[in-house]
Amino acid sequence: MFKFIKDKITKVYNNFTAKIDSIFSNNNINDKFFEELKILLISADTGIKTTEKIIENLKNKIKNKNISEMAQVKEELSVILQDILNSDLNNNINYTPKILLLVGINGTGKTTFAAKLANKLKQDGKKVLLVAADTFRAAAVEQLQEWGKKIDVTVFAPSKAGDASGVVYDAIIKFKTENYDHIIIDTAGRLQTKVNLMHELEKVKRVIAKALGEIHVNLSSWLIIDAMLGQNSFEQAKIFKEVINLDGAVLTKLDGTGKGGMVFAIKSQLNLPILYVSFGEKLQDFNVFDSKEYVFGLLNQE
Numbered sequence: 001m002f003k004f005i006k007d008k009i010t011k012v013y014n015n016f017t018a019k020i021d022s023i024f025s026n027n028n029i030n031d032k033f034f035e036e037l038k039i040l041l042i043s044a045d046t047g048i049k050t051t052e053k054i055i056e057n058l059k060n061k062i063k064n065k066n067i068s069e070m071a072q073v074k075e076e077l078s079v080i081l082q083d084i085l086n087s088d089l090n091n092n093i094n095y096t097p098k099i100l101l102l103v104g105i106n107g108t109g110k111t112t113f114a115a116k117l118a119n120k121l122k123q124d125g126k127k128v129l130l131v132a133a134d135t136f137r138a139a140a141v142e143q144l145q146e147w148g149k150k151i152d153v154t155v156f157a158p159s160k161a162g163d164a165s166g167v168v169y170d171a172i173i174k175f176k177t178e179n180y181d182h183i184i185i186d187t188a189g190r191l192q193t194k195v196n197l198m199h200e201l202e203k204v205k206r207v208i209a210k211a212l213g214e215i216h217v218n219l220s221s222w223l224i225i226d227a228m229l230g231q232n233s234f235e236q237a238k239i240f241k242e243v244i245n246l247d248g249a250v251l252t253k254l255d256g257t258g259k260g261g262m263v264f265a266i267k268s269q270l271n272l273p274i275l276y277v278s279f280g281e282k283l284q285d286f287n288v289f290d291s292k293e294y295v296f297g298l299l300n301q302e
């Protein structure tokens, strides 16, 4: 899996790794080294707060362990970065929930990701229902229907424009009565500042619970984040988290960015686990996010 991801997001790795190599080979453990590392992390979208935490931790480790070799400093940095991604992780993270609600701002890759995951589940022998809860744009419904045809997965779509929660209610009833294994609900992109649209998501969640009735099936809500948007994503994510209590994040378009720091900022500033990464438009261009592989790729460790 490692090689597979590494080949696909070489842009992220090449960019970061070349600079890391240069910082580690051209410096001793001194202020200039820490400053260069800090600049690299910030310019890779790690965020100022998270970067400062990383540098402070690294300085403490070097002091407490009396480290004098650069190779050891790199090992410590690797552990610090992995710890950020793994801290407070709930061991029960479900990468293939039965009911999945995908949310995010416009154009982040929700519909594409819905199709990718549905395709994977279908290949694993599961009965999957895709739901087009983007009820106002006919093109959005058509986009999901096209994916559905391509991957041979049923798409539940509204018969007319209207309320997303109505469609979701009917879809959950279908999910229950026709014994689907998974239902993936693709919602309309929305700006976090549009209060009405954010309330619509709250309502969708309530309606899911109502339609499920006595049946206990956990719902997971994932935020789809476009890696190309960098730090701009954080205000959005905070509001989505407040409104619908997210369970995780999917980071898309990693193939289009030369930066790799977003993952640390998402985890440490939002405490949201990154569950999948997407790195292209094809069905296969995504993978479960593996923190160790990712950090090893960034730091060019074997």
Ligand SMILES: Nc1nc2c(ncn2[C@@H]2O[C@H](COP(=O)(O)OP(=O)(O)OP(=O)(O)O)[C@@H](O)[C@H]2O)c(=O)[nH]1
Pocket: 104, 105, 106, 107, 108, 109, 110, 111, 112, 113, 134, 140, 187, 188, 189, 190, 224, 252, 253, 254, 255, 256, 278, 279, 280, 281, 285
């Ligand atoms: N390069 C690249 N493009 C992607 C990736 N994921 C999605 N895209 C492209 O990004 C564009 C938007 O993707 P959609 O899946 O339609 O995004 P969306 O979030 O559903 O958009 P709205 O429903 O309009 O909010 C499309 O052209 C996709 O092909 C990715 O990982 N890498």
Ligand SMILES: [Mg+2]
Pocket: 110, 111, 112, 134, 140, 186, 187, 188, 189
């Ligand atoms: Mg969409």
